[in-house]
Amino acid sequence: xxxxxxxxxxxxxxxxxxxxxxxxxxxxxxxxxxxxxxxxxxxxxxxxxxxxxxxxxxxxxxxxxxxxxxxxxxxxxxxxxxxxxxxxxxxxxxxxxxxxxxxxxxxxxxxxxxxxxxxxxxxxxxxxxxxxxxxxxxxxxxxxxxxxxxxxxxxxxxxxxxxxxxxxxxxxxxxxxxxxxxxxxxxxxxxxxxxxxxxxxxxxxxxxxxxxxxxxxxxxxxxxxxxxxxxxxxxxxxxxxxxxxxxxxxxxxxxxxxxxxxxxxxxxxxxxxxxxxxxxxxxxxxxxxxxxxxxxxxxxxxxxxxxxxx
Amino acid sequence: xxxxxxxxxxxxxxxxxxxxxxxxxxxxxxxxxxxxxxxxxxxxxxxxxxxxxxxxxxxxxxxxxxxxxxxxxxxxxxxxxxxxxxxxxxxxxxxxxxxxxxxxxxxxxxxxxxxxxxxxxxxxxxxxxxxxxxxxxxxxxxxxxxxxxxxxxxxxxxxxxxxxxxxxxxxxxxxxxxxxxxxxxxxxxxxxxxxxxxxxxxxxxxxxxxxxxxxxxxxxxxxxxxxxxxxxxxxxxxxxxxxxxxxxxxxxxxxxxxxxxxxxxxxxxxxxxxxxxxxxxxxxxxxxxxxxxxxxxxxxxxxxxxxxxxxxxxxxxxxxxxxxxxxx
Amino acid sequence: xxxxxxxxxxxxxxxxxxxxxxxxxxxxxxxxxxxxxxxxxxxxxxxxxxxxxxxxxxxxxxxxxxxxxxxxxxxxxxxxxxxxxxxxxxxxxxxxxxxxxxxxxxxxxxxxxxxxxxxxxxxxxxxxxxxxxxxxxxxxxxxxxxxxxxxxxxxxxxxxxxxxxxxxxxxxxxxxxxxxxxxxxxxxxxxxxxxxxxxxxxxxxxxxxxxxxxxxxxxxxxxxxxxxxxxxxxxxxxxxxxxxxxxxxxxxxxxxxxxxxxxxxxxxxxxxxxxxxxxxxxxxxxxxxxxxxxxxxxxxxxxxxxxxxxxxxxxxxxxxxxxx
Numbered sequence: 001x002x003x004x005x006x007x008x009x010x011x012x013x014x015x016x017x018x019x020x021x022x023x024x025x026x027x028x029x030x031x032x033x034x035x036x037x038x039x040x041x042x043x044x045x046x047x048x049x050x051x052x053x054x055x056x057x058x059x060x061x062x063x064x065x066x067x068x069x070x071x072x073x074x075x076x077x078x079x080x081x082x083x084x085x086x087x088x089x090x091x092x093x094x095x096x097x098x099x100x101x102x103x104x105x106x107x108x109x110x111x112x113x114x115x116x117x118x119x120x121x122x123x124x125x126x127x128x129x130x131x132x133x134x135x136x137x138x139x140x141x142x143x144x145x146x147x148x149x150x151x152x153x154x155x156x157x158x159x160x161x162x163x164x165x166x167x168x169x170x171x172x173x174x175x176x177x178x179x180x181x182x183x184x185x186x187x188x189x190x191x192x193x194x195x196x197x198x199x200x201x202x203x204x205x206x207x208x209x210x211x212x213x214x215x216x217x218x219x220x221x222x223x224x225x226x227x228x229x230x231x232x233x234x235x236x237x238x239x240x241x242x243x244x245x246x247x248x249x250x251x252x253x254x255x256x257x258x259x260x261x262x263x264x265x266x267x268x269x270x271x272x273x274x275x276x277x278x279x280x281x282x283x284x285x286x287x288x289x290x291x292x293x294x295x296x297x298x299x300x301x302x303x304x305x306x307x308x309x310x
Numbered sequence: 311x312x313x314x315x316x317x318x319x320x321x322x323x324x325x326x327x328x329x330x331x332x333x334x335x336x337x338x339x340x341x342x343x344x345x346x347x348x349x350x351x352x353x354x355x356x357x358x359x360x361x362x363x364x365x366x367x368x369x370x371x372x373x374x375x376x377x378x379x380x381x382x383x384x385x386x387x388x389x390x391x392x393x394x395x396x397x398x399x400x401x402x403x404x405x406x407x408x409x410x411x412x413x414x415x416x417x418x419x420x421x422x423x424x425x426x427x428x429x430x431x432x433x434x435x436x437x438x439x440x441x442x443x444x445x446x447x448x449x450x451x452x453x454x455x456x457x458x459x460x461x462x463x464x465x466x467x468x469x470x471x472x473x474x475x476x477x478x479x480x481x482x483x484x485x486x487x488x489x490x491x492x493x494x495x496x497x498x499x500x501x502x503x504x505x506x507x508x509x510x511x512x513x514x515x516x517x518x519x520x521x522x523x524x525x526x527x528x529x530x531x532x533x534x535x536x537x538x539x540x541x542x543x544x545x546x547x548x549x550x551x552x553x554x555x556x557x558x559x560x561x562x563x564x565x566x567x568x569x570x571x572x573x574x575x576x577x578x579x580x581x582x583x584x585x586x587x588x589x590x591x592x593x594x595x596x597x598x599x600x601x602x603x604x605x606x607x608x609x610x611x612x613x614x615x616x617x618x619x620x621x622x623x624x625x626x627x628x629x630x631x632x633x634x635x636x637x638x
Numbered sequence: 639x640x641x642x643x644x645x646x647x648x649x650x651x652x653x654x655x656x657x658x659x660x661x662x663x664x665x666x667x668x669x670x671x672x673x674x675x676x677x678x679x680x681x682x683x684x685x686x687x688x689x690x691x692x693x694x695x696x697x698x699x700x701x702x703x704x705x706x707x708x709x710x711x712x713x714x715x716x717x718x719x720x721x722x723x724x725x726x727x728x729x730x731x732x733x734x735x736x737x738x739x740x741x742x743x744x745x746x747x748x749x750x751x752x753x754x755x756x757x758x759x760x761x762x763x764x765x766x767x768x769x770x771x772x773x774x775x776x777x778x779x780x781x782x783x784x785x786x787x788x789x790x791x792x793x794x795x796x797x798x799x800x801x802x803x804x805x806x807x808x809x810x811x812x813x814x815x816x817x818x819x820x821x822x823x824x825x826x827x828x829x830x831x832x833x834x835x836x837x838x839x840x841x842x843x844x845x846x847x848x849x850x851x852x853x854x855x856x857x858x859x860x861x862x863x864x865x866x867x868x869x870x871x872x873x874x875x876x877x878x879x880x881x882x883x884x885x886x887x888x889x890x891x892x893x894x895x896x897x898x899x900x901x902x903x904x905x906x907x908x909x910x911x912x913x914x915x916x917x918x919x920x921x922x923x924x925x926x927x928x929x930x931x932x933x934x935x936x937x938x939x940x941x942x943x944x945x946x947x948x949x950x951x952x953x954x955x956x957x958x959x960x961x962x
Binding site (some may be wrong): 011012015019022023026027029030031101116122136137139140141142144145147148149151152235239242243246249250261262265266273277280281283284305 | 456
């Protein structure tokens, strides 16, 4: 198991490095100057600024110095648009993002998995068709439609729930729901598929033949294997939540990291861009690792071989 | 007794068996088409999608100019002149929705085409050559798959759209093209590639898995023994046989790309106003939700309806072609 | 009074392509400690017969249309799920064809094998575990104390079937239903498993219903054999009697197709054609189209032939074209 985790961590490092490389060169390919937003900047002060941020060095040097500084100094450089260390910006907003992301993931799991199980057990019934149709709505109606609608119909009518803003605990509710719904829908579909697959297996018949009550057959014998596809989806789901957070943070004015990413692209702030991208990438690597470990715990066959059977 | 077939699901076995007899002699695609015909949801979805396309790409040309502003006639109610009323700039909402649909659907289709082209070629080469080439190519895909898609697309889109603005200017100045048309075209073009360049990963794995199993089959051996070159075998005999999963996956990719387009446009990184796309319309509509909810709801409905149709169509095709979602 | 008496059992599947009459009027009985075999081709309804008795038929599409299965004066077919559950896995157990897929790959052997003990006997965890280790030992699993903590994929096919047998017999059931228990195994392992079933049966006094398509297997373990064809029993006799004096054309054809019964160099016999499509109602003798050994033109065409006793408890379907 330790070897397995170590190999996955190494793989995660590769992913981060690839992400860094892609983002770095794309950021370099972005036309326009990082300082063009300040209109009256003279050529000298521009050059001064560039030197200050190390942007005058050769490309290869810049490409190598950034990861070196992360490792040796733990530094993520300084944001060119905000003039503050990227680390500070991230550490201020990251708690908000993590709270929002995890509550959305929690909502998605609590809604999606039970719905998937129920519709698999009641396959081809009205319950099944109904919930799967609703799941499809969750996939097809974008967050930027659901969000404003929730603002109008819930925040405007329920006391204590604000249309937008961040501060009170209940402020998490609407953005987390908006963010979590489509993930919940995907999870419901995946769980249903996984459960259907497991419920058709021979060992389920064995369990019934042992006289185990139907509800226990589902919880004890089927659920473990049935939620495996959903567990494997946790990594991608978290990536989707991060993407979704760009939008949800805008709608509900949540001071998370997503807005920094979007602003960094718009204002050509490559250090902020790299910092946030790598941080998000890091989170996703961690979630993927968590999903892998969880899969190993649930499926003993993976534990031994380190890869899924079939 | 020579039979060693299993008997555990005898009733179902019997059932399958009779099916097999009934359908013997017709081709895979005809079977699929027949099965598809029985799937009412899929057929309705297909019709809905065709109607939407006809409206957006046909009927739209007879509608009002979607960019023509009329500040004196803001937020007009539906009337004979403006079927769905007008928006905050007095522009005709109906025609904006249809023109927006052009962009959204086109982005979905073209980006999928780009993704399918790359994905099929990549996956086929990887699966066909196998060995170390395959290992390296698939490791690359695995790594890229772990990278958050939208993040990279956002940055790539920023790069491409800058280039396209420059190109647009250059074309207008040097070739004398219509400025409005050029702007519109170059505004959308980067999206095709930003999405397509990163959307091929999953398809590459699906095609690779297909090719791996196909190349062991007899007809490939037969083709090779006839002296056809390897590449010819690959393109003439193997790739056509991966069509089923590819069609299913592509159908399910289109709505995903339409959603991404809307997301990018919503963030101000895709199509830009006054050009129209469903994402733009929803974004603009959200500003007036309290006073004029139809500005968000109407484009939202057509948007979601199209996504619905494409997703159900993809599900229907998957059932009809009997393609299982391969995850590994 | 027999331990289990099945009378006129009918199980149909209502599918989109029509009603599949998988079991269409089957009757047989089982005495205490007896081994009864049910033999037939794939799709003849032998497994469905047993699944129906234990309520293991997926409903829908399956439906039990009629008949009774009396066990200890309880009709298993309509006693209700709750009562049936108390019998299933405690007094009537089952083992299945494919030991590779019949054990839950996600749970330890210990969890699976002690489950019936918790469920039906209310045993404590420790006692159940001890009991389970003893049961594994009895079916010939080496080092049961350590192996019980393993997962199914760490066992070979034969070992898994031993686990299945231990699990099925752990509650000392009165009836064991063995659904093709050796089909998926290597020939060398088959014999061991058959011996094990026989041995355990002798020690526990369990009655066994043995389902198989393999006549060689069935001749080795069964006291009495039922031959099934297209959802009906076409012949029933004591094992020796059936092999010595098969009466029905189908039974004769089956026996003729056993490779071991051929002289070296002789061509193997195969029954022509395919089993009938049971989604169409069958009027008359179901075997008529494939009947080569009897006289096809004399087969019944207006009604399905009924079982009749030809003496010495040898029952055959009363079809003039098939009887010999």
